[in-house]
Amino acid sequence: MSEYAHVEKPLLTQLAGLGWSVIDQGCQMIPNDPTKSLRTSFRDLILPQVFRDSVRALNLLPDGREWLTERQLASLIDDIFRQPGKGLLDANEAVQALLFKAQVDRNEVTGEKDPTVRLIDFANLERNKFHAINQFRVDTPGCVKDFIIPDVVLFVNGLPLVVIEAKIGDANTANPMHEAFVQLQRYRDARSETGRAGLREGEPKLFYTNLAVIRTCGEAAEFGTISSAPEHFYGWRNIWPERFAAITPPLGEVRAQEELVQGLLNPDCLLDMLRTCSVFMDLPNGKRVKVLARYQQHRAARRIVERLRNGETPIERSGVVWHTQGSGKSLTMVFVGRMLRASRDLNDIKIVMVVDRADLEDQLSDTAKLIGGKINLVDSRSSVRDVLASPASDVSMVMVHKFVEAKEDLPDRLREKLGRYAPPPAPRLLASSTTRCASLSWWTRRTARRGPRWGTICSRRSPMPPALPSPAPR
Template sequence: IAEEVTLLGADTKAHGKRPDLVLYVNGIALGVLELKRSTVSVAEGIRQNLDSQKKVFIQHFFSTMQWVMAGNDTEGLRYGTIGTPEKYYLKWKEESTVENPLDRALIQLCDKARFLELIHDFIVFDAGIKKLCRHHQYFAVRAAQERVKRREGGIIWHAQGSGKSLVMVWLTKWIRENTKNARVLIITDRTELDEQIEKVFNGVNEKIYRMKSGADLIATLNDTKPWLVCSLIHKFGGKEEGEEVGDIPGYIDELKRALPPGFSPKGNLFVFVDECHRTQSGELHKAMKAILPGAMFIGFTGTPLLRADKQRSIEVFGGYIHTYKFDEAVKDGVVVDLRYEARDIDQRITSQAKIDQWFEAKTKGLTDLAKAQLKQRWGTMQKVLSSRKRLEQIVADIMMDMETRDRLKSGRGNAMLVSGSIYEACKFYEMFNTTDLKGKCAIVTSYRPSTADLKGEDAGEGDTETLHKYEIYQQMLADWFNESPEKAVNRIEDFEKQAKK
């Protein structure tokens, strides 16, 4: 450790600097620390570090730098790496009897063994951006390492948005480096998750092979490479919470049919199951255990588990390896809090007689029994809730927020409106398109417009709900891609990817 290291600029045009503390390992500068008085904000130390990394100062000095830190006795320590913007500097959290927050963090992070471990095992270049781990990611991987040594599975439950994918990356890299003949299989049941995992691993320069089918998975496991693979449950056979999810029984059948005589998976297998709380994960786990009897299973979830899900997930995968819950993530500033505010929109039926008259006209020709069954299933509230007057009130209420709420009126905020049905979402979209939000709205649902939707819908009496829905989607896609409606209607997946950015 060297104090106040005087450094000259790289050339005559650059200015020299004097960092407060530099941490050298075998003569190589790996850490730098700017210290401030307790009355001066840590932010000033962070900005000094950012200035030092500029070409006009001592940019060359940071070529070997891994940990860039700033701190004082009141706020404690903040850390980042080269190029980390001020708002992304992190705070370490770990139990300790040391009261001074700066001393506590330095003792925990700069212990020789810990410091080298953090550099060796917990730094990645994610799509070209250098990233360090947060405290919960570090302790999750460490806890999982102990389970791996004992060949004991379990669940890592980290709040959504807290960096679960990077936990997978760091754990996978450690397994690869420390376990003989290691192979890692990651299973998901959402196309988006599958693509996200591939993107994350490719971003950290780890080539991952995406399976094309259950048969492809069996054939790959029967070979000795590749060592890192992910498998999507390709067959979609049902819906969960309104979203298409994998047909797990169909996927299991496909795997069993593809098994060759004397099948024996090669390598020391570790199976990561993403979103392991899903309804049928127990059946999948049972089938995979039968096919891969020697594999170790780790479940990942970011969703708060309901009692039944929690019991089933623990029975399937084992106890919790590590948890980082939503309230902790909010407190640490990792995710934004959810706040609820009740809004009262008038939903009263103004004319029951008119609704009954409309229902009779629409069900002409049906028997009394059929009418009664339809009325019971459909109810009057569906149309009332989707009535134009009510939707207009909701749109007006949201537009008021857009003009009066600081974050929204500044143009930097986004809003998400959850509707009661896909058709209702389309009607909302139409209404917002008559306001200042035209061109700034998108519908994201499980609906995929298809010409099959048009068959038998046109009776010459105006648009049905299905036709109207199709036309709104077609026009939305045409406006977005600036193409003809007939051509744009087939680009729904491209549209959703862009709209979600």
Template sequence: MQGFRFNEKYLSQIPALQQLINLGFEYLPLGKALVARQGKTGNVLLEDVLREQLREINRIHHKGRDYLFSEENIQSAVQKLKNVKYDGLLKTNEAVHELLTLGTALEQTVEGDTRSFNLRYVDWDDWRNNRYHVAAEFSVERTRSTETARPDIVLFVNGIPFAVIECKSPKVEVEQAISQSIRNQRDEYIPKLFIYTQIVLGVNKNAARYATVGTPAKFWSLWKERQDKEAAMAQSIHRTLPDKTKDALFSGEFATARRFFDTLEAEGEREITEQDRAIYSLCRPERLLALVYKFTVFDAGIKKIARYQQYFAIQRILTHVKQRDTAGHRRGGIVWHTQGSGKSLTMVMLARALAQEPDINNPRIVLVTDRKDLDKQLKETFAACDMVPQRARTGRDLLELVSEKRAGLVTTLVHKFDKALNVKKYRDESPDIFMLIDESHRTQFGNFAARMRQMFPNACYLGFTGTPLMKKEKNNFAKFGGLIDKYAIDQAVADGAIVPLLYEGRHVEMEQNEKAIDLWFSRHTQGLTDAQRADLKKKYARAEMLNKTDQVIYMRAFDISEHFRANWQGTGYKAQLVAPSKAAALKYHHYLEELGFVSSEVVISGPDSREGYDDVDDEPTDEIVRFWQKMMKRYGSEEEYNKQIINRFKYGDTPEVLIVVDKLLTGFGAPRNTVLYLTRILREHTLLQAIARVNRIYENED
């Protein structure tokens, strides 16, 4: 027995199987599992179980009576799931996920009335109505091959593979389990199993990571439990299995291990391991179904499953909003999750959870931001996750959407409430309106927020922010509803959700050509009085004004070029340069292009009516107007100009450096964006949000 102590079967796989059996999964020995698969290793569904469960959990409700689906329809549902057309792993998995969560419509004649009725593959309302199985060493035939691959553990819900677990010895890093799982998902291995799989785990005794199908290794996550009780967790590993179950488990390859585990059981209770915690938290039937049904999204074709902070934040919010004050208002509050930790997806999952909550009747959800780019980004995030909101483009548009109840999900800018009320005095007193407010440290207070509350006095206000709160704001938030959930930057770094930020102060050596500066100053101040000259000289002595001079910009551009070449060029990572003005941004771009080593592009807003014309303190800005006209001629519109350059920055080889002034400092997510060159002073929230542009994790396959 001593020789088995660091074997993955003895220290990971069999303990996991014992725990899963105690959590309600019926163990299927190899032979029995193969029979349920029609004797074919190329078939991953337990068809007999699936067929039986489809009969069990489905009824046709018609004119006050219940009817069974016909056997023909049951078989049709099995074949529909079994014969899903393969269109790449993620696309096919998305089609399967939709089928599993929504069910399928089947035509049947009941009492002479022929119509379509919905058949479910899983009872999502009551997890106890489903059947759960677990199989070990589950051999699956590889694509276009007679060879097989054998995942360590597969979990089934109603005969459908929902979870795959790879186990390793404590001597082997859990990253190897992750690598093996990712390999098995590839087209040349066993994607036929993973088109059905909803959650994947890599475990050893001391560590565990989880993800969903198609997730790169860097994004496999830790789960830190906030609700489970130790006693319930301990029961799942210490409860003695019935002899009949032991006979089934310790057969075949595991037969020689029975004596070892009987001895271990006789020695008394063992310590709870990290593997035990992860399996209990993620794989017990009730939690497994919740994660798949409510906390999984497809974001622009990429499948994502909630991280633990997103899951528990939403659970807390749902509990919170069901409570009411003496006036009958639902409790609101703030969710403070640090930037880069998935705040927008948390809002998507919350909106869906509110819509599905049985205790809330016909909720209407309004997503509020204070910037056009954030409004657009939030709408696109929801749309990418198959939740298409109506975007209120004007105050009148907002008024029509909410007053006529034309949309259950609306996005808008905070100032549109003021414009809407100027059109018509409208008041909706429903308590089932939920205001989800992004970057709430900026939008919760002031005149616009007051107008929002005037329109929806009884709504539930839920604020989201990722920026550390100033003392005054904390006091305001306490009045607003208090803090519902917090996920701080140190937690996110420790969890690997974001990367730590490293600061490097760079001093650019420059020689001042005093004679040239004096001559320049003399020429540009002709006609001014001595007092005006003195005042102007003081302004140019300040750092903000000095930053705009050509000499400084050229030397800094040279330093940035050299720094990027030496540290980041060729790695796949990119940089953002924050300039003090539009004119300076164009000069940085000009000098970087002139140096010729690092590619760059500029993203700025269009020139306002005064630029280039009448401000004596500013440099001439004819260049801005010319640049803008050139961009509009090339791209056709500001939206297309922004879109094409941003897409090239995110997904192409060039530009390597994106130069901005105020745009893209908040709400801009580009994981390749790793370096931020600051050439202007930023303070408080603007600084904190700007530096968070470079804290995202990027999966660089090279």
């Protein structure tokens, strides 16, 4: 069976069932008409007219009129691809910020200066345009080869967010997954041997808006980022939202590819990953990387948020997530925090991270900055009271021993705020802490007198009481 029949065609069929507009250009031939892929030239890296129409429609006046001009739309495209002096990763980070908040010089209709422009509507997914195009030819003059042809490219509002490379094992390909990884490197001019030879290949700008790259041979399918080494590509086994749980496999069996497409590439999950589960961070060795949540982290973070949103009692809003050492507890907390801040109904929650070792406090304070906003390091027991009583919906980090009960009497007003002599009121969020151990627990409360909702995320070495049911991955 050919690569197209075994991998590419089933993938496109499944994407069509998920709501993507699929353009299938067949196989085993070099595309020679750019209009079939919604472009006027093979040098176009986006779908120009789809981008213009989508962005116009997403940015309307209260009376429903469009206000963006052709000049401003061209300027937005220029802002995306004009990244002077930046490598691919830095350019990708800058462009990702534009996907969340872009601006133009002036609203010519109302006179407003520097108005914000939405390139993607994260709140109303049905307002976005989703296209999947196979055999997406991009001309690369002056490079080793005259063009590249990624197998499948996924576009949201005309912007390429995902590049997929399909391979199968044959007489010339002993390891199809490795060959797919090498091809993805070639597409973005990332092969070191080519650079050492003083040559260029591929088109890095195709990846300026990229969220993820995927390699698949059908039986195996893994995703990574533009900075991922081969060992940092992962499969996807969880399906969210639940309405996508039923898979109709095009070839009659559910393989790793079908699981990944159904779980990661449905429009809801893909844009959720872009909005809340994609971060740029520095490793201990100083290298900067782009990180996407693995399916376990996304599932745990989503279940925490769902409990906070839907729980009727403190127990229903609390829980434990079990982890193995090195499985990414700190990043799971970051993704939870970003989901809360991005939500409309939970964005006022105060987050308190509780740690049990000083070295963790230093380590996690840097990681917690990925949530966004100010991070308060609580340095005394008296400061804990002030932080928890404040109305700010911020992120704080505290050592667990600072919660030791004090013997002195408290003023009535402070006692009322802290609720020290009454059962804890029903919480709304969470306490979070991580240690070397294997659990991440959270609980929530709401302070008296319309105070902020707050919570703590905590890790423990010992098991939590069975009264706190776990939303953890298996």
